[in-house]
Amino acid sequence: MSDRNSISIIIVRKTLMVTVPSDPDDATVSALQDEVLAAMQRVDAKGVVLDIGSVETLDSFFARTVAETASMVALMGGRTVVVGMRPSVAVTATQIGITLGGIETALSVERALDLLDRPVTGRSRR
């Protein structure tokens, strides 16, 4: 079992694969931002896949950190895709108006990697 407070970052196809543990404390969430940005610089990754499939609670602090991190990653030239949000977490998040700032999302890590291989299409589809 992974340590409750450890964020794992591995590099696959020039992409950062970040896995968040089930109930990270605030310090761990803040560390996520630092570690992701440091890795972005080290590897010059084209993007970040943030796997939150284990996350049981997504409060405003976590959401704000993720949204900020995505903006910072964008400034460093990368895209961020969030994967695996649990239904109960999604329902709660929308109820309190958390939108993750328009970050891209995907149903699986595989789809996220495919998504990052294509150009940005944007959310507005008519």
Add this chain to the structure above:
Amino acid sequence: MGTQFEPRSGGLPGAAASQTSPETQELVRLLIENIKDYAIITLDPRGHVLSWNAAAERLKGWKADEIVGQHFSRFYPPEDLQNGKTEMELKVASQEGRFEDEGWRVRKDGSRFWANVIITALRDSEGRLRGFGKVTRDLTARRESEEKIRRQAQEILEMAAVPVVQVWSGILLVPLIGTLNSQRTQQLMDVLLNKVMETASPVALLDITGVPAIDTQTAQHLIETIAAVRLLGSEVVLTGVRPSIAQTLVHLGIDLSNVSTRSSLSAGLRTAFELLELCVAPRATAGG
């Protein structure tokens, strides 16, 4: 009528002389002492504990020497004490002869259990109230399985009320019929999101052809549902937006500009195929 007992040799329920032999009395005492499933205790007329059996210790946590003399309101949760429940129970038992109830009771450690309780007024041959007998049975397990069945039935009902159909590999269809209140939206979101996750479907068609009218609240519920599906990584196409709905949405000032919307379900299906980068083409004719 209360339970009558003759205060003859030791005082036992039942009138037959043969039942009052010392040996039989001893057996009755052993029964009460050893029975495992029923906490059998006696109270004085004001409700203080007089006797205690092994099952009572097992169920409620107190040992006999800790609890004898205490008032039986110790076994009740705070909300019952505020309502004067214990006084009421003794009063009814004393007037009617017995009182039966199911409810929460509290153990020595503060934990709760669901109990079936029967309090019986014990009167002597002159009809004087000598005390009360209290038989308690732990029904927590039965209540839990009843709750579980009720919840499962509820879930089945909810799923039936919000059908989510997989019309194609990767495309879910939700044909909404009727109005969409808060509760139904919750059901919709739970069922749809779980289905999206289970089937990993990138597209969900939310069809409102069967929704008679749309107001601000309904629109808000739809927007919330769409936002939640997007957080999971799927896209929603809102279909069945007929002229009257389109007019209402604009008049209410509802902004759906970042949502894919189509007037008919078939147009929505076509959009879904596009999103999945699939195309439907006639089969090539044979021969030449």
Add this chain to the structure above:
Amino acid sequence: MTGTAQGEVSIRSEGDIVAARRSVREAVMELGFGLTDVTRVVTAASELARNVHKYGGGGVMRWRRLESGGRRGIELEFIDQGPGIADVELALQQGYSSGKGLGLGLPAARRLMDELEIRTAPGAGTTVTSRKWCPP
């Protein structure tokens, strides 16, 4: 149903916010809330616990089981001796703050729970009490 009827978690350090979440999670699961409602209550607790730590200078969370008319519920109470909230109405308004102020915590908790009460005054600390009931 067995289980404890109440509990308390002191909120002195950042790590205590997680402790508060875990306590609340255990308590509401014991009560038989559905998974989505469990998530709602735990998220509300996380928001309010963070407020206590970040703006209240530390404090305590108390929870207790509720029972009324056959319905079960939970009550969460967050108490701090901090500076208090000057404008409660403002604090309850939806939306992220600009970095100062109380952020999303209170409005989020209000939307997720059934009842929310705030007792506060500038310089006199804050007590936030909220309740959620198991649907019938």
